[in-house]
Amino acid sequence: MADIAKRLSTNIDGNFFVDATCINCDTCRQLAPKSFVENGEYSSIYRQPETEAENFQAYQALLACPVGSIGALVPDKAVMRAAIESFPMLIEDNVFYNGFNSEKSFGANSYFIRHPDGNWLVDAPRYMKKLVDAFGRMGGIAYIFLTHEDDIGDAPRYAKHFHAKRVIHRADADAQPDAEWIIDGLDTVEASPDFRIIPVPGHTDGSMALLYRNRYLFTGDHMAWDREINGLRLATVYVWKESALRRSAEKLLEFPFEWILPGHGDRMHLPADRMREELQLLLARREARASISAT
Ligand code: SF4
Ligand SMILES: [Fe+2]
Structure with a gap:
């Protein structure tokens, strides 16, 4: 209050x-x-x-x-x-923003994806009856995708209630050592035809993005839309390794996506070719910045 x-x-x-x-x-x-x-x-x-x-x-x-x-x-x-009642708030299709951000994840956004083969929670909101009931009505939660170690929130409580599998990268798994699905290395994991798990180290060693239907990219704190520059930006504070952050952004050029849905920062929807241009612009800005600081 x-x-x-x-x-x-x-x-x-x-x-x-x-x-x-x-x-x-x-x-x-x-x-x-x-x-x-x-x-x-x-x-x-x-x-x-x-x-x-x-x-x-x-x-x-x-x-x-x-x-x-x-x-x-x-x-x-x-x-x-x-x-x-407006939460979880429909973004588009079967993708929702949950609201009720958790202090345990420094107020990061979390999302819910309704899918016939099992629903996904992306990071976790506060644990509260209103959301438990809403998720339950939509078929429960099969997977909880943890973008990185900072945004666990109340994931363990949701996992316990819904018997969901928590997915986290091994490099960040100290934050959730009993997670049911640990991702290793840098290779993209085809979790199912609609879901790809893309390791994007940089903000943390074990940061990951989730690509849903080649349209929605959940980025955690790796990348977000920046309203000040009206463009994409990478993590600005708490960067584990700058060079990895950049490589991870380059890697995302391989994948088509229209939506960027971050933990911190603005969401944005653009046509896939425009989003790709924005990613190229971001990389060009980083390159220019790197060459200035090298001189
Ligand atoms: S910035 Fe975050 S903590 Fe501060 S008033 Fe807004 S929602 Fe609350
Ligand atoms: Fe973070």
Whole structure:
């Protein structure tokens, strides 16, 4: 619960506010960009919601905030209930964003894929009845794909409840040593005709991406859309090995994809050829940067 006594002075006056417990995870800025902005080391409200849609998004942000830093002075219970019901939120096809980001994964986004051969959870949200029931109604969870060691969240509890197999790379497996499926090495694993597991070391030694139907690429913290540059970016902080990060980005040129669905950072949908161009641009920017720092 947000605390009005800790309200940040950077908030514009009005119903919504952010308090000083904010961990600057970016979730609210992704869900309600018309209301939330980064301000120093925190988020704050720069514009109170003016439309029904903006108000709804602000409530979604309030619910998804991993540390309860967002408050509403006069909560609208009906809108709040509708916002709770909006999670898991359909992105497209059978792909959902779960909401209810977990503090244990520093507020990383998690996703759910509904599939006739068994559903996949990509990283894990907070463990809560609302989501357990929703996943159960959609057929449970067969696999929990862990992009890397930072974003485990409540995966063990979901795995136990649904008897799901947790998938993690051996290099990051210390974070989940009893995972049911350990991936080794750098080779792509064809988990099924629709799912490919692509090791992408760089942010961590054992980072992995999941490619679903050659259309949806779940990237963990390896790569995301950057709203500042309006382009792709690689992990910027906590990089295990810079050279591996770049090689892993190059490797993704082999695969067609239209959606990028990261743990931290913005989602983006572009036609596959445009996404490939963006990846090439990203690599060119990295090359230019590397040659400047070498001189
Ligand atoms: S979602 Fe919560 S913790 Fe994350 S940036 Fe927004 S207010 Fe801060
Ligand atoms: Fe991470």
